[in-house]
Amino acid sequence: MPLPVREQQRREGWAAVQSAALQLVSERGFDAVTVDDIAAAAGVSRRTFFNHFPTKAAALFNPHPDDADQLAQLLLAVDAAAGVWPALRAVCVDFVRGQDRVLRVRRQLVEDAELDAYHRTAHLHVGQAMDRWLAAQLPDDPFTARLVAESAGAVLMTAFLAWHPDDDPARFVELVGRGFDLVAHGFS
Amino acid sequence: MPLPVREQQRREGWAAVQSAALQLVSERGFDAVTVDDIAAAAGVSRRTFFNHFPTKAAALFNPHPDDADQLAQLLLAVDAAAGVWPALRAVCVDFVRGQDRVLRVRRQLVEDAELDAYHRTAHLHVGQAMDRWLAAQLPDDPFTARLVAESAGAVLMTAFLAWHPDDDPARFVELVGRGFDLVAHGFS
DNA sequence: CGATGTGGTTGCACTCAGTGCAACGTGACC
DNA sequence: GGTCACGTTGCACTGAGTGCAACCACATCG
Numbered sequence: 060m061p062l063p064v065r066e067q068q069r070r071e072g073w074a075a076v077q078s079a080a081l082q083l084v085s086e087r088g089f090d091a092v093t094v095d096d097i098a099a100a101a102g103v104s105r106r107t108f109f110n111h112f113p114t115k116a117a118a119l120f121n122p123h124p125d126d127a128d129q130l131a132q133l134l135l136a137v138d139a140a141a142g143v144w145p146a147l148r149a150v151c152v153d154f155v156r157g158q159d160r161v162l163r164v165r166r167q168l169v170e171d172a173e174l175d176a177y178h179r180t181a182h183l184h185v186g187q188a189m190d191r192w193l194a195a196q197l198p199d200d201p202f203t204a205r206l207v208a209e210s211a212g213a214v215l216m217t218a219f220l221a222w223h224p225d226d227d228p229a230r231f232v233e234l235v236g237r238g239f240d241l242v243a244h245g246f247s
Numbered sequence: 248m249p250l251p252v253r254e255q256q257r258r259e260g261w262a263a264v265q266s267a268a269l270q271l272v273s274e275r276g277f278d279a280v281t282v283d284d285i286a287a288a289a290g291v292s293r294r295t296f297f298n299h300f301p302t303k304a305a306a307l308f309n310p311h312p313d314d315a316d317q318l319a320q321l322l323l324a325v326d327a328a329a330g331v332w333p334a335l336r337a338v339c340v341d342f343v344r345g346q347d348r349v350l351r352v353r354r355q356l357v358e359d360a361e362l363d364a365y366h367r368t369a370h371l372h373v374g375q376a377m378d379r380w381l382a383a384q385l386p387d388d389p390f391t392a393r394l395v396a397e398s399a400g401a402v403l404m405t406a407f408l409a410w411h412p413d414d415d416p417a418r419f420v421e422l423v424g425r426g427f428d429l430v431a432h433g434f435s
Numbered sequence: 436c437g438a439t440g441t442g443g444t445t446g447c448a449c450t451c452a453g454t455g456c457a458a459c460g461t462g463a464c465c
Numbered sequence: 466g467g468t469c470a471c472g473t474t475g476c477a478c479t480g481a482g483t484g485c486a487a488c489c490a491c492a493t494c495g
Contacts, residue, residue: 065462069472093451104474109453144434176368183364202409206426207434209401217394238394245433246332246395253491257443281480292445297482 070124073111076101080118081164089115089174119168120181127188130154134192143196147189147211148239155215155235159228166224182212214238258312261299264289268306269352277303277362307356308369315376318342322380331384335377335399336427343403343423347416354412370400402426 079100083092094115098108112118133153139146169175186208193204218234267288271280282303286296300306321341327334357363374396381392406422 063463065471068462072472094453095451106454106475107473110472113453115452142435172371176364176371179367180364183360202405202422202425203429205408206401206405206429209405210398210430210434213394213397213401217390217397220393221390234390237390241391241394242398242430243433243435245431245435246398247330247431247433251492253442256491260443282482283480294446294483295444298443301482303481 072101072103072107073124076103076108076111077118077121077123080115081161084119085164085167089119089168089171116174116177117181119174120165120178122181122185126154126158127185130185131188134188139196143193143207144239144243147207148236148243151211151215151239152232152236155232162222162228162231163224166219166222169220179216182215186212210242211239214242260289260291260295261312264291264296264299265306265309265311268303269349272307273352273355277307277356277359304362304365305369307362308353308366310369310373314342314346315373318373319376322376327384331381331395332427332431335395336424336431339399339403339427340420340424343420350410350416350419351412354407354410357408367404370403374400398430399427402430 076097080092080097083096083100094108095105097115097118098105101108108118112121130150133150137146137150165178169178189211190204190208193208194201197204197207215235215238218231218238221234222231264285268280268285271284271288282296283293285303285306286293289296296306300309318338321338325334325338353366357366377399378392378396381396382389385392385395403423403426406419406426409422410419
């Protein structure tokens with residue numbers, strides 16, 4: 060199903076801006092790059108930058124529109140018969156593969172404590188699909204549903220921070236799986 | 248041990264600004280209050296506001312200096328013989344008592360999705376004492392240490408979101424305990 | 436007690452993030 | 466070919482956050 064021309068162009072512009080942002084910020088650092096710099100490098104106006112992204116940090120960390128679709132697809136397809144946690148493990152491990160385009164750059168950026176905060180907020184967005192799925196799976200226990208969602212976030216963040224930019228991206232996937240297993244086993 | 252006069256005044260100014268910030272923002276909303284408004288209400292200059300807090304959001308969510316001391320004290324005193332997770336449970340439950348001064352207002356603010364993000368970043372600060380303690384407890388397994396820290400954060404955040412502003416603050420403490428127990432048991 | 440030093444406070448000027456608005460240009464649709 | 470919808474652009478504006486230099490109050494020492 061080919062996307063409409065309009066939407067196609069829109070996503071190309073989106074990708075051009077994010078690409079320029081990642082490039083410039085990884086070279087010079089977050090504070091040394093202005094929105095005007097990024098917009099100019101991407102060949103769009105400053106105002107258009109803000110049509111694509113609400114903030115400067117969003118240009119670095121917001122997920123690609125396709126990613127949100129993909130996560131939703133994975134959640135639809137997964138079999139939760141063995142419990143929500145194993146299902147979520149499978150979904151996250153699958154999802155996290157094929158993120159290597161942005162993985163390394165983002166990991167380097169997050170060395171800066173300030174950007175770590177931005178990074179975490181970006182994940183709130185992606186998490187919404189997961190929140191809805193969990194609410195449907197555990198309709199009678201919203202507390203546990205929320206806790207499972209936050210715990211999955213904790214695992215992903217831990218793996219992300221434990222992964223080193225020099226490592227193979229596959230190692231990140233492995234760390235995610237290990238984190239899920241540790242939490243599944245419990246801390247008692 | 249009475250604090251030096253200088254430090255005493257400093258903390259009074261700090262508290263005055265935070266108090267004014269919580270008051271105004273809970274009345275009008277985050278975006279409808281400027282830093283100038285807060286500074287004026289606290290009886291200090293705009294520039295002094297930024298001497299106390301690096302950002303507007305920090306004035307709402309940054310922990311009181313005494314809180315950091317208290318958390319450090321609790322961590323020093325706790326007995327970790329039964330494992331790090333039970334110890335952390337005890338520390339957090341203790342710590343979370345006596346936070347009722349800011350609990351209700353903050354919970355109301357976080358209804359706004361944007362401020363939820365700010366709130367989470369503020370916790371990174373408090374968590375540093377916990378990070379150091381965990382690194383000392385699990386020197387040979389930094390991955391688990393990080394995961395435990397993130398999981399404790401997940402529990403606190405879940406309890407905070409599950410707690411309702413009309414509830415008794417004691418209920419929040421109870422929810423924290425319940426969250427720790429659920430994670431201790433595991434999700435398998 | 437008076438001189439000196441240290442550190443928080445203040446005002447000023449500046450950069451830059453983010454927003455509202457109105458004009459424009461280009462695909463979509465009949 | 467006309468018109469409609471929508472993303473793009475420029476412009477002007479608010480407000481967050483910072484660097485700097487002057488100022489003032491508490492502290493210290495002779």
